[in-house]
Amino acid sequence: NNTLYFYNWTEYVPPGLLEQFTKETGIKVIYSTYESxxxxxxxxxxxxxxxxxxxxxxxxxxxxxxxxxxxxxxDKSKLTNFSNLDPDMLNKxxxxxxxYSIPYIWGATAIGVNGDAVDPKSVTSWAD
Numbered sequence: 001n002n003t004l005y006f007y008n009w010t011e012y013v014p015p016g017l018l019e020q021f022t023k024e025t026g027i028k029v030i031y032s033t034y035e036s037x038x039x040x041x042x043x044x045x046x047x048x049x050x051x052x053x054x055x056x057x058x059x060x061x062x063x064x065x066x067x068x069x070x071x072x073x074x075d076k077s078k079l080t081n082f083s084n085l086d087p088d089m090l091n092k093x094x095x096x097x098x099x100y101s102i103p104y105i106w107g108a109t110a111i112g113v114n115g116d117a118v119d120p121k122s123v124t125s126w127a128d
Contacts, residue, residue, distance in 0.1 A: 002027050002028060003028045004028070004029050004030070005032075005052045005053045005054070006018075006052065006053065006054045007032050007044075007056070008032075008055075008056045009033065009035075010033040010034065011033075012056070012105065013031070037057055037058050040055065041061060041064075041065070044070060045070075055071070056104060059095075059101075062095050062101045063094035063095070066094075066100045071100050071101075073099045074099060074100060074102065076102075085102065085103055089103040089106060090103065
């Protein structure tokens, strides 16, 4: 089959990337997006098995979906660049052997503060 059904977060794939992938591989990508893990999860629960080939849940949903049998093991022997992944991003508690997930994107969440309402220097942690 030369079609990949890909379900991902909104705004996570730059324009032109999937078209370039299709040019290079001959694999057509049917791309759908979601705004939250809850939306993704609800849609997948109502769809038949195999509706998507590739889904990008957050880490805590990988564990939930794995336990519910919603995702399949990955054949890592087919991932020729798996050995190039940062070891610090592998073998996390939600998927200890990376049997069901591989790192895709890593990021940080920032705290925004209204300087008129709060002294920004007083905010040093999530608890503040």
